[in-house]
Amino acid sequence: TLTFDTDADEDQTIAAQIKAVSAADVVTLAITDSSGAGSETMTFSEAIGGSTAATTIDTITIAAGAVTTFSSTVRADTITNANTGATTFSGNVDATTLNLDGGGTVALGGTTTAAVVISGDSTTTVSANKGIVGAVTNDGTSGEGTLTFATTTSSTEVASTTVGATSAVLKAINVTTTAGTASLAGNVFATTITADANNTTGSDKVTFEG
Numbered sequence: 001t002l003t004f005d006t007d008a009d010e011d012q013t014i015a016a017q018i019k020a021v022s023a024a025d026v027v028t029l030a031i032t033d034s035s036g037a038g039s040e041t042m043t044f045s046e047a048i049g050g051s052t053a054a055t056t057i058d059t060i061t062i063a064a065g066a067v068t069t070f071s072s073t074v075r076a077d078t079i080t081n082a083n084t085g086a087t088t089f090s091g092n093v094d095a096t097t098l099n100l101d102g103g104g105t106v107a108l109g110g111t112t113t114a115a116v117v118i119s120g121d122s123t124t125t126v127s128a129n130k131g132i133v134g135a136v137t138n139d140g141t142s143g144e145g146t147l148t149f150a151t152t153t154s155s156t157e158v159a160s161t162t163v164g165a166t167s168a169v170l171k172a173i174n175v176t177t178t179a180g181t182a183s184l185a186g187n188v189f190a191t192t193i194t195a196d197a198n199n200t201t202g203s204d205k206v207t208f209e210g
Helices: none
Strands: 002-005 012-014 028-032 041-044 057-062 067-070 074-081 086-089 093-100 105-108 112-118 123-126 136-138 146-152 156-159 170-177 181-184 190-197 205-208
Touching: 112 123, 146 156, 170 181, 170 205, 190 205
Parallel strands: 002 028, 012 041, 028 057, 041 067, 057 074, 067 086, 074 093, 086 105, 093 112, 105 123, 112 136, 123 146, 146 170, 156 181, 170 190, 181 205
Antiparallel strands: none
16 A cells, blocks of 8 residues: 655645556555645646556545645546545546545546545536546435536536436536537436526537436
8 A cells, every 4th residue: 555644744746657567466545634634735746547457556545634636647446535625636537436425625627437426515526528437326415415517618428327316316416518518418316406508609508318
């Protein structure tokens, strides 16, 4: 296990690629906050998990208070984010499961290919013209978890399949487009769903296809 602790008097940047050498390697990355202050940021400036299945690492865990930024792509079998602060994935995320267990904010800057499991009242924002490839479920308290798709400016499938479930809805889902079509391919379940298509031509739209 590689452990990085945000307990420092300044922000820290890890300028190293972290990946498996072969598929048989077991690589775990843990970001912790031993002080509990949650005031400094741990930034990983290089790709995590390489670019192939063989170099993918096994597990990434982000503890409560461990403010973390991944500046490049991230590939891991399981990512568990219990952070109560900010977690930023600037590039594409490729995982079997992305667990959002904390109550903090999560920024998904690229395309996220994973089963996304919400277990806390987190707020997740997907960048413009990007999407989630995989189901989004809530295995915590029904009515928790906000998912916002930033304003799309070209036709984008923002969600490839189901978001939420009848017995485990999200708190809110927000979708906005100013050009083209923002589409959600599966059924969508939330206490509040806001869909906003606004441009001067009237040709843009948000579609719910489930």
